[in-house]
Amino acid sequence: MTPLPEDHRTIDDLLASARTRNRYATYDMTAAEARLRARQAARHRPPGQRATDTASVHTEWTTPEDERTPDADRAWWDLNAVCLLALGPDADQHLAAFITSHYADKAGALVFACLLHLSGDSSGARFWWRFAAGVGHPVAEYCLFLEHARSGEYHDADYWRTELVRHRFAPDLLCGDRSTAPVLNPPMDPVHSHILRPHHPEIGTVPLPTPSLVVQLRQLTSPL
Numbered sequence: 043m044t045p046l047p048e049d050h051r052t053i054d055d056l057l058a059s060a061r062t063r064n065r066y067a068t069y070d071m072t073a074a075e076a077r078l079r080a081r082q083a084a085r086h087r088p089p090g091q092r093a094t095d096t097a098s099v100h101t102e103w104t105t106p107e108d109e110r111t112p113d114a115d116r117a118w119w120d121l122n123a124v125c126l127l128a129l130g131p132d133a134d135q136h137l138a139a140f141i142t143s144h145y146a147d148k149a150g151a152l153v154f155a156c157l158l159h160l161s162g163d164s165s166g167a168r169f170w171w172r173f174a175a176g177v178g179h180p181v182a183e184y185c186l187f188l189e190h191a192r193s194g195e196y197h198d199a200d201y202w203r204t205e206l207v208r209h210r211f212a213p214d215l216l217c218g219d220r221s222t223a224p225v226l227n228p229p230m231d232p233v234h235s236h237i238l239r240p241h242h243p244e245i246g247t248v249p250l251p252t253p254s255l256v257v258q259l260r261q262l263t264s265p266l
Contacts, residue, residue, distance in 0.1 A: 103213035
């Protein structure tokens, strides 16, 4: 039997030879961090106060018929606008119906998902938007289109765009006047203490509203 050739290289040698060349050795990290900070600040500034070098102020909804997926900032502003408008005069009643129906009311699911989004829980918002969209809520489909677009998930965004076009979704008709949406989120920190987060063995953690969240929602939306 022919002996195998000796190879005195260590595992570190093998890994070093397998590494790809560092293409970012000269990358200006300081400048990149400055750009990210500027972009984040622009996102959280009301449109009327945005810097002159940022995107123009948008007063019209992004329409699903437009084949170009909206950029992350545009989708973010539109999604916030949808969610803030969803917290309208009847939002507390929809949320109450959602709870009393054992989480089966699609209008209440949309309100709850929008509350989760505005409070920073994107995962929980997606779950309940998908539920509402699955039982035929077109605004929930629009929220998913915008959510995936703002996250750069273009394949998923295109899927929901196709559904919206198929259902002849009209943002102005179902979401209201884009220009009337508040430009600043109400403080959402108090929301978290009124949400349960039980673990489901098959689908993971599922946020659920408590009855006290209805009262909290009334307090949050009273100035709107």
